[in-house]
Amino acid sequence: MSNRDLSMLTPKELARIERDIARKHIGKFPWLAVTAGIGAFLCWLALWPLVFMDVIPAWAGFVAATVLAIIGYLPSHEAQHDIIARPGSRLRWLNEVVGHVSTVPLALPFDLARATHREHHLHTNHPELDPDYGSSAAGPLKAIWTAIQNIQPRSKGGHNAYSRTLLRLGRKDVLKGAALYRATWFLTLFTLAWTGHAIEAAALWWLPHHVGYVYIQYYLSWAPHHPANETARYRNTRSFRAALGNIGSLGMQYHVVHHLHPRIPFLRTPQAYWEMKPVLEAQGARVEDL
Amino acid sequence: MQKAVLSRIYKLGPMIFGLGFLTPLAAQILQSSEVPLPFGMPPLLAGLLIAMAFTVPAQLRGRWV
Known part of the structure; x- marks a missing residue:
């Protein structure tokens, strides 16, 4: 060439x-994505008894859970693009399993991620239509701060941008599923907390969720699209x-x-x-x- | 009706999270670090006060930080 x-x-x-x-x-079967996705989920599950039984301290569990939550997004991303198996194919179930389980440590509903990520591809850097446009910022430090702001309850970006996107697409089914997923996540955290396991729940799920979201927003949304001011096919990503x-x-x-x-x-x-x-x-x- | 109830619950998110998670979390951190509490205060009450110090502003401003 x-x-x-x-x-x-x-x-x-x-x-x-x-x-x-x-x-x-x-068309090459992504074995590593499949094993990494399921493996990351199983390793994250294994952290719970390890921390509960004081085999490893909570802070070490937090570090491991955060790494697994971040890594787990990548196999899910492959599944979002049907790379593991296309709709209607023999291994389609595996695509869906990997997609769903690998984002559990991140507490990210797979259907929501898939629907909004496709919109991001269709409308990259469009201020109104790209659900990830809210992560754009002038520089690296501002990008981290913007990512932190995007996970706040009344932010314009993050989950609220995803909700607006799903409503625009008429995907109330995905929105309801995501709302149920988050409600279940919060109820699980509350139950763990009120039964004496708040520190473990914070270390293994709540904090990794937030750190993971910020990290992923920074490297998957902000960095490759910065300064996010062009929408043309060869100019919207770098x-x-x-x-x-x-x-x-x-x-x-x-x-x-x-x-x-x-x-x-x-x-x-x-x-x-x-x-x-x-x-x-x-x-x-x-x-x-x- | 159902939508209005869900919307109200959503708007109260920070307060629900403060009571449901941050209060027991702060109480258990105080307990495990064996910090002496003033006035013989129970850890759960101290946890509630600490959690509310973060939760009330978050509820009013719509953001934690």
Whole structure:
């Protein structure tokens, strides 16, 4: 690819090369996403008896639960895009199981995540229609503060933006399901707290939920779309060099490939990015930082 | 009717959370850290006072921070 002169090609021809590269990476079964999603959920479940029986201290449980809550979002994200199995296929049930269980530590309803994330892809950076637009901010510190503000009860972003999106889409079924999910989550926390396990509940579920939401908003919503002022296909997402590296940024350095070809499995996006980069540059994509 | 009740409950979210979770959480943190409480105050009452110090402003402002 690097030896080929792409400057003479039309956007249509470039798009065809790009699609050919993408096709090489699509359709591979994401074993790691499946095992990581179910594994993260099981490890998180295992933390409860470990902390309850004082095998590990609550603070260590908090650190582990937070990491698992954050990691768990990624397999769910694969399931949101039907990467594990398409609707109607033999392993569709596995796609749904992974999607649902991997976000339990984050206390995030999968159906809500799927419906709103699709809107984010359809309307990336649109101030009214992108449910994640509320995470946009002038810089990294402001992005963290904005993410914290988005999880407040009467914020304009976060869950309230998701509710508005679902109402606009006429998806009251998903909204009701999400409301029931959150009510159940709160009732579980209250029950644990009033039966003498408030510290354990805070360490293993309540705090990881909040820290996880802020971390995910920062790296999945803010960083790859900053400054979120363009909506065109090749301009609404960027590649970037994360301070915490590709693992610390949850692989979001290559998020531009995901927005262009959402069905490429998460773990294949770095390879796809490097193969596509000359084409993306020729298409005017925001790939100058990496 | 049902919608109005749910809406009222939603608006009271911080207060419900303060009573349902923060109060026992603060009480159990006080108990486990063995902090001496003034006036022989029970940990649950101290927990309620601490929780309400965060909850009442959150209820009024619609945000915790």
